[in-house]
Amino acid sequence: MILPPLSWGLSGTPDVSNSSVALQPIATHQFSKPIFLTASPDETNRLFVVEQDGRIRIIKKSTILSIPFLDISEKLSTGGERGLLGLAFHPNYSENGRFYVNYTRSEDRATVIAEYHVSSNLDQAAQRESILLVIPQPYGNHNGGMIAFGPDHYLYIGTGDGGAGGDPENYAQNRNELLGKFLRIDVDQQTPKNIPADNPFVKEPGRAEIFAWGLRNPWRFSFDRETGKLWAGDVGQNEWEEINVIQKGRNYGWRFKEGTHCFNPKIQCDTGSNLVDPVTEYAHSSGRCSVTGGYVYRGTKIPSLHGTYVFGDFCSGEIWGYRDGNTQRLRVTELRISSFGEDRDGELYVLGYGGEIFRIVGKAVEHAPEKDAPR
Numbered sequence: 001m002i003l004p005p006l007s008w009g010l011s012g013t014p015d016v017s018n019s020s021v022a023l024q025p026i027a028t029h030q031f032s033k034p035i036f037l038t039a040s041p042d043e044t045n046r047l048f049v050v051e052q053d054g055r056i057r058i059i060k061k062s063t064i065l066s067i068p069f070l071d072i073s074e075k076l077s078t079g080g081e082r083g084l085l086g087l088a089f090h091p092n093y094s095e096n097g098r099f100y101v102n103y104t105r106s107e108d109r110a111t112v113i114a115e116y117h118v119s120s121n122l123d124q125a126a127q128r129e130s131i132l133l134v135i136p137q138p139y140g141n142h143n144g145g146m147i148a149f150g151p152d153h154y155l156y157i158g159t160g161d162g163g164a165g166g167d168p169e170n171y172a173q174n175r176n177e178l179l180g181k182f183l184r185i186d187v188d189q190q191t192p193k194n195i196p197a198d199n200p201f202v203k204e205p206g207r208a209e210i211f212a213w214g215l216r217n218p219w220r221f222s223f224d225r226e227t228g229k230l231w232a233g234d235v236g237q238n239e240w241e242e243i244n245v246i247q248k249g250r251n252y253g254w255r256f257k258e259g260t261h262c263f264n265p266k267i268q269c270d271t272g273s274n275l276v277d278p279v280t281e282y283a284h285s286s287g288r289c290s291v292t293g294g295y296v297y298r299g300t301k302i303p304s305l306h307g308t309y310v311f312g313d314f315c316s317g318e319i320w321g322y323r324d325g326n327t328q329r330l331r332v333t334e335l336r337i338s339s340f341g342e343d344r345d346g347e348l349y350v351l352g353y354g355g356e357i358f359r360i361v362g363k364a365v366e367h368a369p370e371k372d373a374p375r
Contacts, residue, residue, distance in 0.1 A: 037341025085145025139163025233293025
């Protein structure tokens with residue numbers, strides 16, 4: 001049968017006849033719970049893979065190095081949605097060797113944002129840690145996890161609403177809490193508290209670290225390297241998954257709304273609230289359950305994909321592309337899609353939670369087997 005449109009009430013119908021891209025194997029079952037891939041800003045062309053249990057490993061000239069770049073597994077609370085969840089290299093990493101991680105620590109499950117440095121061996125980090133921010137976590141899930149530097153050289157942090165179901169404490173709408181938010185800090189400024197002067201609540205009531213709010217669990221986000229726009233996949237509750245373009249000082253609706261639909265209260269949920277709707281959303285149908293945010297494609301290998309925001313679903317293994325109001329299914333895979341990644345050239349990768357890493361390529365390149373599309 002033909003699948004329903006990805007976006008209820010939004011334009012675009014998925015391509016169910018042919019896959020638009022192929023997948024080229026980079027590593028198959030050689031990583032443990034890989035949840036992020038990135039490249040350092042230096043000229044070494046290495047790929048760094050974050051394993052949820054606490055290691056960062058390097059792919060160097062198509063070889064997976066046996067010794068991890070960093071191993072902080074002993075510091076972590078892991079299991080479920082906890083663990084080592086994010087990695088961001090400082091924009092001036094080539095000069096200062098600084099990078100940042102997001103993890104849940106063992107003693108209290110709190111989220112920690114910490115700074116590390118590379119050692120004299122470029123393939124290994126020094127173990128000294130400098131903690132920048134600690135965020136208490138009331139429950140064991142919805143930890144967010146992604147961190148990334150924006151074009152402004154500030155560090156952006158996505159936080160979940162603290163967990164459980166339905167945001168029982170309404171953290172996402174509470175501007176005095178750091179949960180359910182996008183945070184923005186200046187890692188190069190020591191006082192006052194690493195806060196950019198133009199953050200929305202520097203001079204208004206609310207936590208000064210907050211950049212935007214009303215998020216449920218922005219597991220993966222990214223900046224378009226051409227336009228600077230901040231794109232985020234926000235994981236939904238029981239019915240709707242959404243993609244947002246995040247702007248400073250805006251409220252993205254949770255828990256008032258799940259996607260464009262009222263959640264709490266069930267009717268008249270956005271009266272006078274100035275809530276920002278997602279640019280696209282999709283329902284929990286055909287095995288879909290949890291959005292995995294991706295990247296706007298700015299590489300050169302797949303010209304037809306240029307300017308397309310590529311994202312996926314953890315449960316269904318579908319890879320989607322959104323551009324100019326239209327959403328199209330690009331491929332169906334067997335992967336539990338945990339993350340997408342981007343290299344220095346803007347080429348994209350997709351990660352499977354079972355240990356798989358593939359490069360997204362054009363159809364002419366040999367690819368991995370795909371799941372049969374639903375009939």
